[in-house]
Amino acid sequence: MLRLSFFFGLICLVKTDTDETCPSFTKLSFHSAVVGTGLNVKLMLYTRKNLTCAQVINSTIFGNLNVTKKTTFIVHGFRPTGSPPVWMEDLVQSLLSVEDMNVIVVDWNRGATTVIYNHASSKTRKVAEVLKKFIDQVLVEGASLDNIYMIGVSLGAHISGFVGKMYNGQLGRITGLDPAGPLFNGRPPEDRLDPGDAQFVDVIHSDIDALGYKEPLGNIDFYPNGGLDQPGCPKTILGGLQYFKCDHQRSVYLYLSSLRENCAITAYPCDSYRDYRNGKCVNCGMPQKESCPLLGYYADNWKEYLKQKEPPMTKAFFDTAEEKPFCIYHYFVDIITWNKNIRRGSITIRLTDRAGNTTESKINHEPATFQKYHQVSLLARFNQDLDKVAAISLVFSTGSTIGPKYKLRILRMKLRSLAHPERPQLCRYDLVLMENTETVFQPILCPRLQM
Known part of the structure; x- marks a missing residue:
């Protein structure tokens, strides 16, 4: 929590933006974060028909959404400055480059923007209820729960879990990108993301000693560099804001690397990071062995193998380079x-x-x-x-x-x-x-x- 407290102290002002022709992610200022914002969830749809210009959709207006295709929700987390996530556009475009799908950005910046973390975390279930209402209507139009995929970042990972619980774990997949730790560590399954929240749940833990959740939360939990200090991130407070958020955000950038052709990050199922580093857990991929799990978008290729385990859960470890695309x-x-x-x-x-x-x-x-x-x-x-x-x-x-x-x-x-x-x-x-x-x-x- 100490790092979280420092983070608030170093927050800088972010300017609001003028209206644009295409709908854009809500941009707020530090003033809004101090005053606080009421919850307002905006859903922005991107497809290959509208790659760069979002359509605002709701339970009655679906725009270009094709219910026969996969629908991927991107759910961000705590936004203490009110600024849009710097990675959002890249993630949207990268997803659409690998598969013809519906990508829905869940913009709950009005609600996530506050300097008081507790206020943002208290709104997570309400965001989930809004998403449940929308998904219900999509299902009425002929969509399938099997084709619903949720990518949740930090608090967004737990929001995704709450949505999954409302459908008794029948969502196709949830990916948690460094699920938030503060106020969630040690909580029971009903109060956080859990392996039973979807047919397949994969999680990347990149900041387990500060802003992220330490223990396993999915069917497969990936721990890059042991889940602690990430290479290339500042090691001291002299690194400014990056010192507080770099490790936490690395999960998103590692996921992005999985969407690029020149970087397939292999992970190794193992009981501990030490055993992995000592070469005790690298037999997958060898002849007569199962393939090694891949990090990120293609992690669900390992889903069938996990079904053979009881319980169907595993931890996987790997190391990364300091810079994009992070492969070693x-x-x-x-x-x-x-x-x-x-x-x-x-x-x-x-x-x-x-x-x-x-x-x-x-x-x-x-x-x-x-x-x-x-x-x-x-x-x-x-x-x-x-x-x-x-x-x-x-x-x-x-x-x-x-x-x-x-x-x-x-x-x-x-x-x-x-x-x-x-x-x-x-x-x-x-x-x-x-x-x-x-x-x-x-x-x-x-x-x-x-x-």
Whole structure:
């Protein structure tokens, strides 16, 4: 709650906008947030017939809405400055680019705009009731609950859950993007988003130590970077407003990345982030195994597999890069050593392709233990996926700045891609790494018996 309090203190003024030809998201000022606003829900429809110019619709006016197609609702959260969400237009356009559907922006800015968070959260059930009334009419016109998809951000995730409860969990899908934590943490299922609120509920948790909800809320709960500090976000209050909202908003931008062709973020079902980082939970996607779940829009591809679990719930972990589109690429570095004594330390690995492009991974989250003739499998994470690796470099470090320098004698090193298991695995034999000294070599194809 401390971060939430600071957030209010740094809020700046936002100007109101003039009337426009096309309906737009409600723009309010900081003055409105201080005074408070009464709830007014506006529904704005976008389709491929009106990609950039919304139609205001209601229970009697449907505009271009086609009841035979999927209808996706986007429900925002708390708006302490009154400004429109900066990501809204991008999300609308990206959804319509991947599927011909109805996209409805649920604008409840008059209600969400207040400096008192409790006032906004108290209106969430009323927003859900408005949406229930509209969906009832759409169903009368021939729509199906199976085709109703709700994307809820922060407080919007719980609003989506309340709508789902009104239909006894028969909505097609709900996606919760960092569901709000304050005033919802520890609440019973009827007072928050819950796995039973739709036929499939997926959740991205990106700020579990501040503005987001920590515990699982869906059939599959994704925890990018463990759900805590997100790479590229400010680490101190000197980052201004971004320090307070960057982690929380990252869930939205990760979802957006899933709608772009050049970024399919793979996640790994696991009991904990530590187990994932230690490479204990990356067997999905391997031969004779189920596919790995994908983050974001295509997460429901994993729905059938989840039905086989009891209960049908799982947590999935993954890491991201600092910048859009956030994708990283996983490799295993398998090392067998022949040191007489046990060595503990970290490995830094750099890959270089034939064009001279390089990418590096520091595997230093906790020391690895190297024992004679034992294989250690380290999970390496790279920002680039280099198809043709021409050179590899390794650095071994114990982390000590004083005392003797150690050697790591490698009997065999093997590099294998998790994203592309069909690629040839690369090996190197009989290496001696001097501590804190880079060793560069050209890999060779591993014998087929080792693949």
